[in-house]
Amino acid sequence: MNDEHIVLTLPDTQNLDSVYLTQSQELTQEKIMTVWGRLCPIKLPFKTMEMIKDVYTLGRSESCDICVTSNELKPKWLSVMSKIHFKITREFVCNTNDAIVYLEDLSQNGTFVNKKKVGRGNKVILESNDVISLAQPIVTVYIFMSTTASESKNLPPELKNKYAVSCKLGSGACGEVKMVFNKIGCQKFAMKTVMKIGGITNGQKHPLNDPEKIMNEVKILKALKHPCVIRMEEIVDTPKAVYIVLELMEGGELFERIKSRGRLLEKHAKVIFYQVVLAVSYLHDCGITHRDLKPENILLASNSDITLAKVSDFGLSKLVDAQTMMKTFCGTPMYVAPEILSTIGRGSYTNQVDVWSLGVILYACLSGSVPFNCQDKNMSLQDQIRSGYYSFPSSKFERITSKAIDLIKRMMTVNPKKRITIKQVLLHPWLQDRELRETVDILLSKGNDENVAPKNISTGIQYEQNLMKRPRLG
Known part of the structure; x- marks a missing residue:
């Protein structure tokens, strides 16, 4: 096994708070005089x-x-x-x-x-x-x-009349994200702008250029209600772009959390991971496969270690071609399941692809690194993924429980038919933790009341009882 890994952590530099303090000090005089x-x-x-x-x-x-x-x-x-x-x-x-x-x-x-x-x-x-x-x-x-120019003027009228555009929050393969404020009430949201791709591919209109397809997806996505799934406020389709207004999560991306912490303590990772599994289970029950699960698409409500976590970008997978979705934030298919790589994104696959991605995400949370090595000269990244060539180096996993490692192995099983299912993930011994369930129940109860999951997708004892009726892990 190859013990070299890509490390997500950043070199130790000055404290972020001091950076912000310095920036604000530099800007103070300018702000006051303008x-x-x-x-x-x-x-x-x-x-x-x-x-x-x-x-x-x-x-x-x-x-x-x-x-x-x-x-x-x-x-x-x-x-x-x-x-x-x-x-x-x-x-x-x-x-x-x-x-x-x-x-x-x-x-x-x-x-x-x-x-x-x-x-x-x-x-x-x-x-x-x-x-x-x-x-x-x-x-x-x-x-x-x-006296300052407003970016709201570039929005379509139905959004311009409702929102004021603020700062840029991030960008990725699927578009740019900015903070916007509702003009009445000043409530904050995130707005993703996805620019459309011109022309026709393989004789077919690209999904983003098909208004009917977009609106069908909108109806499905707006109907989703789960406390661990990002709530979609509205989507506006224009000839040049699709604008998606979403609830704002002020704690940022899980990716940034891992980078800033180096790695997450197992008890903290478990709280976040359990919520993500609940969200994916709900999406699968609704017939939706995410296809692009990665730490960048898991958003946190606060900077606290124990925080509400929500899955985002689950709807874009049907509006962006599979090969584009294979690319992660850094341009590598690090979280993509082997069966997608084996068919170059063109073959058929099941919602088991999400379970593989969850395995890579949990590996990253607990170790601060990813399981595959882009710099390996003997085996390409794609070959490593297709063959399941990864390990658990003691330098990263010596303090991680055997139950957590076992769950990662079961999720990162190359054959999707032998891979653990999302329902079985919820029944895995690592997540059979009453304190965990109680903690998450409290977090979800403090969340938005509108995001109420159906009874069979709820957390806590009732959820566990529902799952107990199904076959247990072998």
Whole structure:
């Protein structure tokens, strides 16, 4: 066996927090001195406000940045003004210069943006040319003008009217991902943009260029509801691209978590892995094979070691050709099952391909490395995968339990007919852990209530009882 492995970990460098601190210090002066917006008065004698701070308030109180008096408003309107009527905030995201601007209504009698009432305690995104009114829609006082270009203008109208585009979150074979904010409520989402491929391949229209095929997939994907599957808000199909709006997971990718930690403690890996298995089991029950499972497609809710985990990008496998899906983030088919490689992505295969990928993912979580070696001069990466040429070096696995290693072996069995099934994975001794089930139940109960799995896909004791009715592992 070859004990050389590709290591996912990065060299020790300065702490990430200190990097961000240094970046923010460098940017602070620039942020303070730059005029990022203007409040242009509609009614005199309101005066123009050049906006350079991150927070501005308007109201009757003398402490407000814009103190409204009888000089600005007639007594009947002044009497219904609150001491602090509204607050405008510029908030930086993703540790970059990217920022969003939102108005928060703090009034008793209402603040209106473009004649729509915001409502006390509510927030709305502000964009250039938005009109701000006080107490009644007719009492217009300011137009907000942004001095920074907005990327929202490049969106199709149905998205442009609902979302403001913020920072870039990442990119991969399937497209670019950016953070977006709902203009009403300021809720954060992730938006993936998948550019379409031109022309016809093998005499057939590419799936991304077939509106009917895309919409059929959308109906299926939007109907999925499971606490460990990323919720899809909406998909908009245009001639040049497909825009997919998804729930945002602030903890980032499992791939980045492994890199930053070096490797995951077994008890922490087990919590994340169990949730991923639940998600894949649910997808298989719904007739969906992911085909592109890898740490980049497993998203985490927080930076905590014990966190909610969700599977993403499960719908793109039907919209992107199999050979493209074989490519991982770094350009290698590291997580692809042997049977896909053997047919160059053109043959038939079952949902057992996902189980193989789960084996590679668990190997990476526990060791901080992947099981195959791209630099091996004697055997290509594809041949290593097709023959199941991997090992468990003691330097990486000496502290890993035999149950975990056994599960990896059963998942990474070359013959898909002899490979453990997803249901059997859930019954494996490594996951027969009451504390694990209780921990995950708590995590899922704190998740979005809308993502409720069908009863036969739930976690905990009921789930275990359902599985016990099926044949056990031999």
